[in-house]
Amino acid sequence: MTYYDIGLSVAAAFIAVSFLITTWRIVVGPNSLDRLVGMDAFIAMTQCALAVYLCWSFNTSVVNAMLVVALLGFISTVAVTRFRRRDNQ
Template sequence: MDPAIYEAGLTVAAGFFMLSFVLTIYRIVVGPNSIDRLLGLDATVSMIQCSMATYICWSLDTTVSNFMMVIALLGFISSVSVARFRKRDGA
């Protein structure tokens, strides 16, 4: 594969990640209830993982794979704990 095409594809992916980060941060800030905010945070965790995978492809450095695993575990635990102890917003 041509390195210029490879780098252009990674640049496009990074641009889409930046756009999606902005949209989910907007959802976290403006979200009308706590479930919308929780989904925004969960999406942010997923995008951080995908951004780290893109970084691995870009730099060919796999040392951040441990960071990806920690982020995945923290995102899972936080989603489960909030879903377990959540009460209705109006009550």
Template sequence: MIVVAMVAGIMLTVAAVLVSYRILAGPDTLDRVVGIDALMAIAASGLAVWAAYTDDTTVVPAIVALALVGFLGSAAVSRFRVRDDV
């Protein structure tokens, strides 16, 4: 289990670095919104890996909260987004 958690942690860290680059270098706001949503999903996945590794279920509400905030944030930005080329 330790090896699986370490591999998952390394993969999530690499994914977070790549997504952070997309957030910083995104050519328009939709790229940044997708990047932030992906970063929220990576954070929730990291908490899920931690919960599985430690057999601690107290972080499950935090995982649900991160997923909800990520979804609602993306939905709100896409609803009230202004065109970039204007």
């Protein structure tokens, strides 16, 4: 195992732990804004996970999926914040 593989393994482990923490924030979040921020972080971590996979496998077809995830994440965040109402209403 090379230093490159060890570094990618550490990055993958950190991403896996952050997925668990963010999933907990989405489920338990006290209001809808916390859940929205958690979902936005989930999208960003998905992109990071795809980037680690890209570095690990040298499979450049993942770049298209990364672009789609980025665009859908941006559009969904903007759409939800545009039509979001306060929780107490």
